[in-house]
Amino acid sequence: MLTAGQSGQTGVFLLPAPGLTAHCVDSSPAAFLKDQSSVCSRRLVLDQDCGSLPALSMDAYTSIRLLAGKNQEAAVVPLEVSSVVLRSTDNTETELKLSAGQTVRPSLTEPTLCANVVLKVVYEIRFGPAGELLKASLSLVLGFVREAALPLQQDFQVSYLQEDAGEAVVRHSGNPGYVVGMPLVSGTKTAEGISRSLDPADWLSVPLSSEDQDCLRPSPRRSPLLFGLDSASGCTLRLEDAANCSLVSRLLLDVLRGPRRPPFVASFGNSAVENPLDWVPIKSSFLLEDTPSCSIPVSLHLEIRWTKYGSLVNPQAQIVSVTEVVQTNSSSLLQAPGGGSLQPISSSVSFIPVSAAAQPGYRATPTIDAKLPFDFFLPFV
Structure with missing residues (x-):
């Protein structure tokens, strides 16, 4: 060039x-x-x-x-x-x-x-x-x-x-296993298989920390999740902005998850969209409900477990599970620790290897079925 x-x-x-x-x-x-x-x-x-x-x-x-x-x-x-x-x-x-x-x-x-x-x-x-x-x-x-x-x-x-x-050109994150530093491949399940968006705004991502650290600022910048790289970021919520608790809870959840987070992750870097069994669902037990007390998500953690698959000489990285853990503040926001006016909000991702120790396999020693004539050792025996 x-x-x-x-x-x-x-x-x-x-x-x-x-x-x-x-x-x-x-x-x-x-x-x-x-x-x-x-x-x-x-x-x-x-x-x-x-x-x-x-x-x-x-x-x-x-x-x-x-x-x-x-x-x-x-x-x-x-x-x-x-x-x-x-x-x-x-x-x-x-x-x-x-x-x-x-x-x-x-x-x-x-x-x-x-x-x-x-x-x-x-x-x-x-x-x-x-x-x-x-x-x-x-x-x-x-x-x-x-x-x-x-x-x-x-x-x-x-x-x-x-x-x-x-x-459009579809880019993969490995062939077949994931490559460290490449974005996680994600999509949405449909009747035909998996629908994968090419817009980075629809990928799995985490919010980037900004100078003002305001969680509710418009259009916060995000970074895609990169395989094998743990990350942590955060922002702050001004308590005077939390008057409408249910609305703030939904906005914070969109900030932590992303506005259009896909619910499935490819187990391999080149998993085909025609094979939905090769895609792993994001497990989460969190359900946002309207309750009398103000309960907002204060942290979101993604735990991604992966293993080495295939040959001992050239193992391939495979994602086996993705779990979302959301913690909420169930107490009154006005009684935050220390009496401060800011509530910290955090987002983190960790990649956990779950591979068993690799051991080479050996075939059993072959048996020799030799049939010799009865006088083979004559005249020595």
């Missing part, structure tokens, strides 16, 4: 990757129509490189201008920054609200601590039937780097999605 420079010259779209060693090679070109994922490391002198090394700043990745085709006269495809997440020193993540063109640059907050360093870069590029680029988006994860934790590890990913006016 070609890129356009500020002065009109063309270049190649680069995606850092490890070379002969684990160190990042910034001059590594990204292949077209080939999803790539790499993790590489950088050796830094923190007090010198924190604010001066381009690879640590988000500007190096947001300033890329892709060309729609192979010619220099091709149109420039704008790169949209879809999300910027800040990971704190205790590994909690908060989405940053940045206006168009606004950036966050690395800086030394302490002599041995560099803030706002790029930890993860994810490109998503959409192309048309003729191979021309239509849209490009970028997601970034920024964080803190301590001198004691050097060398720095960075994660780079690029994925390609085809947009077609005809039949």
Whole structure:
């Protein structure tokens, strides 16, 4: 893929990757129509490189201008920054609200601590039937780097999605078993089998923590559930907003579950929609009822159990059960612990392996049924 420079010259779209060693090679070109994922490391002198090394700043990745085709006269495809997440020193993540063109640059907050360093870069590029680029988006994860934790590890990913006016392209999360870091495949059961939506808003997801932490803010951003990665997030409910308890309870449940959460999860990453027996239902005993006392959901936890299936040499990840646990506050909200005016609401997901210890199997030793003539050992016997 070609890129356009500020002065009109063309270049190649680069995606850092490890070379002969684990160190990042910034001059590594990204292949077209080939999803790539790499993790590489950088050796830094923190007090010198924190604010001066381009690879640590988000500007190096947001300033890329892709060309729609192979010619220099091709149109420039704008790169949209879809999300910027800040990971704190205790590994909690908060989405940053940045206006168009606004950036966050690395800086030394302490002599041995560099803030706002790029930890993860994810490109998503959409192309048309003729191979021309239509849209490009970028997601970034920024964080803190301590001198004691050097060398720095960075994660780079690029994925390609085809947009077609005809039949939509269905992406799988494994073949057949799930791949760590891929979204959980979910759907709704119908008379013909399983109906699977291609809209990310209809996937299993968790709410992302925001700066204002308000549970009832309109259209909270969500992140899809990724296989094998535990997650936790939360928000707060202002008690003055809980006057209509039944309405707030339904709104909070939609925030925790998602507005259109599908009730089934594929047991494998490529489970066919024609085989409903390959899909696992989400078990939940929670039922929202109108009661005289104010009872709202204060936490939701998804427990996903999976096992290794198949060959001992190449086992495949299979989901065996998904259980939802919802806890409610059955007491009066006005009597919250400590007399505060905020009620914390939390959402979490855990993946629990339930595989038995793998043991190789051996066939029984074959028996030898030899029939010899009666004088075979003559004249020795």
